Amino acid sequence: MPTIYSNAPLGNNPYQRMIYSRFAGYNVRVVRLNTFYAGEPPEVREGDIYWIHWETVEFGSPKNEVPITERFQKIEAGLSKLKQQGAKIVWTVHNFHPHNSARDMEAIHKGREILVRLADKIHVHTPYAKDLLAKTYGISADKLVRVAHPSYLGVYEPLDATMERRDVLPSANNRRFVHIGKVQENRGGRFMWKALKSLHLRDQSWELDITGAVIAGERRGQQAIREMSNVRFHDKYLPDDELSDIVASSHMCVAPFSRILTSGSVNLALTFGLPVIGPNVQALRDHLPEQVRHFLYVDGNPRGMMFQMRKAIDLDDVDLLAMKAACMDYAYGIRPEVQSEALRTALDVPVS
Numbered sequence: 001m002p003t004i005y006s007n008a009p010l011g012n013n014p015y016q017r018m019i020y021s022r023f024a025g026y027n028v029r030v031v032r033l034n035t036f037y038a039g040e041p042p043e044v045r046e047g048d049i050y051w052i053h054w055e056t057v058e059f060g061s062p063k064n065e066v067p068i069t070e071r072f073q074k075i076e077a078g079l080s081k082l083k084q085q086g087a088k089i090v091w092t093v094h095n096f097h098p099h100n101s102a103r104d105m106e107a108i109h110k111g112r113e114i115l116v117r118l119a120d121k122i123h124v125h126t127p128y129a130k131d132l133l134a135k136t137y138g139i140s141a142d143k144l145v146r147v148a149h150p151s152y153l154g155v156y157e158p159l160d161a162t163m164e165r166r167d168v169l170p171s172a173n174n175r176r177f178v179h180i181g182k183v184q185e186n187r188g189g190r191f192m193w194k195a196l197k198s199l200h201l202r203d204q205s206w207e208l209d210i211t212g213a214v215i216a217g218e219r220r221g222q223q224a225i226r227e228m229s230n231v232r233f234h235d236k237y238l239p240d241d242e243l244s245d246i247v248a249s250s251h252m253c254v255a256p257f258s259r260i261l262t263s264g265s266v267n268l269a270l271t272f273g274l275p276v277i278g279p280n281v282q283a284l285r286d287h288l289p290e291q292v293r294h295f296l297y298v299d300g301n302p303r304g305m306m307f308q309m310r311k312a313i314d315l316d317d318v319d320l321l322a323m324k325a326a327c328m329d330y331a332y333g334i335r336p337e338v339q340s341e342a343l344r345t346a347l348d349v350p351v352s
Contacts, residue, residue, distance in 0.1 A: 001026070002049070004027070005042055007052050009030055018340060035078070037071050047086065048082075049347075053092050075114060088349075090122075093122060099186050120143075123346075126146070129262065147339055149263075149264065149339070154335065166273060175206045176208075177209075180253060180269060185215070187256065191302055192256045195306045256277075275327060277296070279299035
């Protein structure tokens with residue numbers, strides 16, 4: 001039986017389970033990149049896959065005690081050996097910049113140059129990502145595979161249960177917004193506090209759930225927001241059922257993500273029919289159906305975010321319901337089994 005060796009833990013993030021779901025007959029094992037310089041790499045067979053995700057964590061860590069030259073030499077040698085034994089090397093590109101600027105971007109570029117040379121296929125999620133990677137690293141078109149990040153239909157609850165929500169708005173006295181996931185450097189925390197302060201001065205007929213922890217670097221300016229009775233900070237990783245309940249009971253998602261390539265948070269919002277308020281950048285536009293892109297604001301303008309939230313507060317429920325249906329229809333088209341099958345086909349992986 002063939003094996004997918006993933007460098008990333010399978011953990012709580014369902015992404016890998018979603019994209020591997022149509023790779024019938026494959027075992028999935030975790031073998032980190034540091035195995036090539038700190039342990040024994042696996043003995044692979046023809047048809048196995050070594051699949052690399054979130055490479056910025058390994059390549060950009062400033063705390064690694066092994067000299068970078070030694071690390072990269074051994075990783076390159078290890079990956080080359082896997083290819084010689086008949087394994088495919090696949091790299092899925094989730095980010096261009098790491099989530100925080102403490103990681104070493106120069107080292108990340110050096111590590112990626114190894115992957116560009118050795119990967120059989122490089123998987124990206126959007127046209128923007130494909131163009132950016134090709135331009136930055138000189139990747140040939142035949143090596144790049146574009147298959148969108150799947151929605152989460154069927155992951156947090158049965159697909160039919162989610163689709164039954166398509167034509168009904170959550171009941172609430174106020175317009176309900178949600179920020180999905182951690183508030184961290186690339187996700188606009190301090191920017192968002194400014195927008196929320198401006199909004200609160202003009203209108204209080206709204207609610208906001210912030211579903212993840214706020215990292216230390218983004219806490220500046222948050223105290224005034226914590227004093228607002230209509231903002232709920234959850235300050236922790238939420239179990240799946242709590243997270244999905246919050247998202248499903250919201251009307252709109254705020255995604256002030258200033259430095260993204262791919263956003264699972266946005267796709268989770270679309271899964272439950274939430275239009276997205278975020279910066280008008282190509283990376284985000286590529287994630288959204290055309291019908292809801294008019295809630296994007298000029299990047300870097302907190303007043304723009306505030307005005308788009310006011311527009312959402314005043315939006316007629318009939319119009320909001322139409323956008324909800326458009327979001328969910330889009331999510332249905334990129335549901336996990338569809339995207340996994342598209343990726344399997346693009347990688348030319350046979351079904352067992």
